[in-house]
Every structure is written in structure tokens, then in C-alpha cells.
Amino acid sequence: DGGITQSPKYLFRKEGQNVTLSCEQNLNHDAMYWYRQDPGQGLRLIYYSQIVNDFQKGDIAEGYSVSREKKESFPLTVTSAQKNPTAFYLCASSAGTSIHEQYFGPGTRLTVT
């Protein structure tokens, strides 16, 4: 899983509560990403950041928010506005733009009841 850590591994929340997932990398990568993984649907991009203090919405940003105050950190907040938040969340980073592969963290499995 490279130099990317995600915490916690498992997270349980009640419906209506916001929750923040942590992602830290020590690879000195400029770009960071958040994906959501659901069975049979591959990975869907939530948000990505190319540089500190800048981030862009992905395909399914509604109900999520992020910040990028430090190069090493890209936390994701799942808000109560997200209709179906139970999923496996993956954070990734890459060295730069198009040609560089992504390095993934171990993931956080969020269950909302």
C-alpha cells in the first residue's frame, strides 16, 4: 500500500452524522484522490487535488467535502447529505499528471446505519 495511510480501517456511524476519513502520504506527491468503491462498479472519483489549497470535484462529489491544507494530507468528510454513504473509500496519490500511476492506501470501510 505504499506510503499512504488511511484511518480508521473500519468506521461505523449513525445516519445524519458527518464523518471525516483521514488520508496521509509521505511520498511527496502533488496529486491526491478520493474514490468510492461499490461492488461491481469499479472505482468512482469523488474529489481530486493537484496541488495544496486546490481541489476539484469528481464524478460523485455530492454529499462529500475535502480540504488540502498540507501536501501530505487530504481528508474526506462524508456529510449527512450523502444519500448512500456506506461503501469502501480509497485514497490515492500520484507524482504528477497523466503518465504517473497512482498509489493507493489500504482503504476505510464506512458503515452508516
Add this chain to the structure above:
Amino acid sequence: AQSVAQPEDQVNVAEGNPLTVKCTYSVSGNPYLFWYVQYPNRGLQFLLKYITGDNLVKGSYGFEAEFNKSQTSFHLKKPSALVSDSALYFCAVRANTGGFKTIFGAGTRLFVKA
């Protein structure tokens, strides 16, 4: 629009036999293509990529992939499968026209039987 198709949800192969996991793509401009592997409850691990040059790309753990521009395919192959290769495999594409967005296929589950 970019897209990736992995036409097989599951591939079954006997240990020692060659394996192929299929991937086709659609992208504007020239593609950058990637294969990743995911073991249960883990993040994805990078296997190999095609950027330019030789159509046959070699990667980690004995895997290779062949880029075929006319068929818009990037199939993953291994000459001799191991039980430990059993995992979920993702093909991904990114256009060389700029931007960070990578499109992932839905994944193909590989079962290697001893």
C-alpha cells in the same frame, strides 16, 4: 467521453495455465493505460502501464499487457498462473490531452485453481 470495459466479471484458470484478462477502452487522443490488482479488503496495487513505445509492456509479478491500438485493447496476460494471482484486477485509462482524471473499469475477478 472516456470509458473502459472489462467484459468478463470473472475468469477461471488452472494453476500453471496461461491467463488473460481483457480490457477495451475509448478515449479522445492517445491513451495512457494502467492495470491494478486488488486483494481482499486492501487498496489497489499498480501492476504496469502503457504510455508510449513498445506495445508489449512487462510489469510486476510476471504480468504483461499488450496494447493494440486498432482494437483499442489492453489485455493483461501471464504465461503461467499461480494460485496467489487470485484477486480483483482493474484496467484504467487516462487521456494524454491533459488532466488527472482516470477512468477505471468495473474489475475482473480472477480465480486460479490448484
